Amino acid sequence: MKIPHIGIIGGGPGALLILMRILELEGADFALDIFESSATLGAGMPFSYRGADLEHDTNVSEEEIPPFKPSLSEWVKSRPPYVLEKYGINSQEFDETCILPRLLFGEYLKEQFDILLKEAEHRGMEVKVHLETTVNDIKDDIKKKKTAIITGDKTYLFDTVIICSGHFWPHDHERELAGYFDSPYPPSKLNRVFNHPIALRGSSLTGVDAIRTISRNNGIFNHENSRLVYTKNENAPDFKMVMYSHNGLLPCVRIHLEEPNINNSDILPTARLKENMAENEGFLSLDFLFELGYKELLKDKDPEFFAQIKDMKVEEFSKYILSKREQRDGFELLREEYLDGVDSLQTKRPVPWKEALSAFSFALNFPAKHMSAEDMIRLHEHLLPLVAIVIAYLPPSSCEELLALHDAGCLELVSVEKFEAKISDNGKIVCTCIFENKEDIVIEYETFVDCIGQPNIQFDQFPFKSLITDGTVSPARLNFKSNKGHQNVDGLQISDSFQVVDEKGEANKRIYLLTVAFMKGLNPDYSGIDFFEHASELVVKSIFDAKI
Ligand SMILES: Cc1cc2nc3c(=O)[nH]c(=O)nc-3n(C[C@H](O)[C@H](O)[C@H](O)COP(=O)(O)OP(=O)(O)OC[C@H]3O[C@@H](n4cnc5c(N)ncnc54)[C@H](O)[C@@H]3O)c2cc1C
Numbered sequence: 001m002k003i004p005h006i007g008i009i010g011g012g013p014g015a016l017l018i019l020m021r022i023l024e025l026e027g028a029d030f031a032l033d034i035f036e037s038s039a040t041l042g043a044g045m046p047f048s049y050r051g052a053d054l055e056h057d058t059n060v061s062e063e064e065i066p067p068f069k070p071s072l073s074e075w076v077k078s079r080p081p082y083v084l085e086k087y088g089i090n091s092q093e094f095d096e097t098c099i100l101p102r103l104l105f106g107e108y109l110k111e112q113f114d115i116l117l118k119e120a121e122h123r124g125m126e127v128k129v130h131l132e133t134t135v136n137d138i139k140d141d142i143k144k145k146k147t148a149i150i151t152g153d154k155t156y157l158f159d160t161v162i163i164c165s166g167h168f169w170p171h172d173h174e175r176e177l178a179g180y181f182d183s184p185y186p187p188s189k190l191n192r193v194f195n196h197p198i199a200l201r202g203s204s205l206t207g208v209d210a211i212r213t214i215s216r217n218n219g220i221f222n223h224e225n226s227r228l229v230y231t232k233n234e235n236a237p238d239f240k241m242v243m244y245s246h247n248g249l250l251p252c253v254r255i256h257l258e259e260p261n262i263n264n265s266d267i268l269p270t271a272r273l274k275e276n277m278a279e280n281e282g283f284l285s286l287d288f289l290f291e292l293g294y295k296e297l298l299k300d301k302d303p304e305f306f307a308q309i310k311d312m313k314v315e316e317f318s319k320y321i322l323s324k325r326e327q328r329d330g331f332e333l334l335r336e337e338y339l340d341g342v343d344s345l346q347t348k349r350p351v352p353w354k355e356a357l358s359a360f361s362f363a364l365n366f367p368a369k370h371m372s373a374e375d376m377i378r379l380h381e382h383l384l385p386l387v388a389i390v391i392a393y394l395p396p397s398s399c400e401e402l403l404a405l406h407d408a409g410c411l412e413l414v415s416v417e418k419f420e421a422k423i424s425d426n427g428k429i430v431c432t433c434i435f436e437n438k439e440d441i442v443i444e445y446e447t448f449v450d451c452i453g454q455p456n457i458q459f460d461q462f463p464f465k466s467l468i469t470d471g472t473v474s475p476a477r478l479n480f481k482s483n484k485g486h487q488n489v490d491g492l493q494i495s496d497s498f499q500v501v502d503e504k505g506e507a508n509k510r511i512y513l514l515t516v517a518f519m520k521g522l523n524p525d526y527s528g529i530d531f532f533e534h535a536s537e538l539v540v541k542s543i544f545d546a547k548i
Contacts, residue, residue: 011036012044043106248415
């Protein structure tokens with residue numbers, strides 16, 4: 001039997017889960033090379049200093065991640081006291097429901113990678129890790145049925161290549177002007193005194209990351225009578241952050257999850273999806289998915305809420321929830337949701353409408369590429385803005401900080417329809433606030449941080465250029481049901497098993513793409529370890545079904 005030689009590009013959490021899945025297959029024999037541009041495996045971008053500092057927490061607990069051994073809580077409890085002290089963790093209180101600092105989680109993932117590599121070695125598999133090695137290009141040879149990974153000076157040939165190169169943050173403007181930050185990553189770049197107002201675009205978790213770093217460098221948090229209070233540093237009397245957010249929305253607060261480990265085939269069974277496609281000219285209907293994947297889940301869990309929304313389409317449902325939030329002052333609502341979230345976590349009280357929405361948006365990821373372009377547009381315009389707020393699951397600790405900053409007059413929220421920041425000809429940051437019912441306001445800022453999260457990355461920004469020039473990859477696209485035309489969406493076209501698809505529409509049997517930045521168009525809620533837990537299963541099944 002021929003042993004497949006697999007090359008993985010990127011050694012972050014995505015690659016870790018691929019390795020975990022391969023080792024789960026009894027009898028799978030393989031040779032593996034992993035190429036990682038940094039000096040460590042496992043932590044990737046969000047769980048290393050490239051995406052976090054001491055103040056940043058995960059948004060998942062042990063309950064929401066794959067069943068690693070040792071478990072996360074066992075591992076945390078076995079850390080030396082000085083490590084726990086550094087991260088402010090009380091090991092007696094740490095359990096499977098707790099979130100933790102991202103950097104500490106990165107250490108755990110690194111250790112998990114080491115454990116799996118040892119297991120592979122123990123099973124006699126050949127695994128080579130190429131650290132501090134950046135892959136510059138990939139070339140596919142159809143005749144030889146091999147794919148080449150090209151690093152600085154070497155070319156390696158593989159039977160299968162899995163691209164797990166993760167996040168991709170542009171630095172276009174920050175190279176041009178000090179004070180303009182294209183993203184808050186790495187956070188170390190925000191470690192400075194800002195004695196002036198700072199504009200932030202976006203109020204979701206990326207914004208919260210920026211706020212936690214900037215606030216620590218310009219003031220101090222203290223507990224006064226069990227309430228968190230923020231005081232500005234003496235050298236930053238004019239420090240203030242202004243968050244510009246679409247319709248003044250802040251993310252929802254973390255709640256107790258009754259079923260933290262989502263199984264998408266329970267929510268959207270494949271047979272039902274196939275039936276719907278057969279009845280719908282080959283397209284999956286968003287209305288059908290919403291009925292099956294959301295309303296069905298709520299019927300028994302929250303009959304009262306179900307009764308209120310049972311006749312609504314996604315448009316009406318999103319409007320129903322969002323307009324209730326938009327009418328409220330963002331911080332007032334946050335204070336209320338904080339108390340409610342803490343109560344839900346402490347008493348283990350579920351909030352079915354939120355949990356079901358999170359489960360639905362997760363399950364929707366995988367079949368979404370079979371929707372029509374019309375339905376994808378509806379999804380993006382109506383449901384995803386709501387999903388982004390609900391599934392953010394802001395940890396109570398972050399919430400306390402936002403409220404303390406707001407109470408100290410250091411954090412403001414401005415509701416806008418749209419917000420643009422540009423560098424003017426004379427080198428100033430000019431921000432335009434666009435409102436629905438009043439005139440635009442233009443303000444100059446000395447500092448601007450773009451906090452919209454992983455930005456949309458276009459097809460031509462894909463870094464492995466030979467795959468573009470040889471036509472091995474093609475832009476992600478969706479067909480319209482009404483006029484048979486099509487629309488290109490962000491990222492690359494991929495099959496149900498995450499194989500890249502060529503210009504002729506054929507899935508490539510050797511190259512798999514799991515790079516978050518280039519999957520966004522077809523996987524609308526792609527991000528998170530739980531996503532990779534399922535996606536890695538699909539990839540590994542596809543590779544080994546074909547080869548064993
Ligand atoms: C700020 C932030 C916080 C997040 N927090 C959470 C969280 O708490 N919980 C959660 O479940 N998800 C979180 N996520 C989602 C996150 O996308 C995934 O959980 C996970 O990190 C994705 O893993 P990855 O390996 O695909 O990508 P990455 O983590 O980006 O890892 C990709 C790796 O590939 C390497 N690489 C890239 N290009 C090359 C190249 N050309 N050659 C060689 N190596 C290369 C990089 O160095 C990196 O190590 C967060 C995302 C962000 C941005």
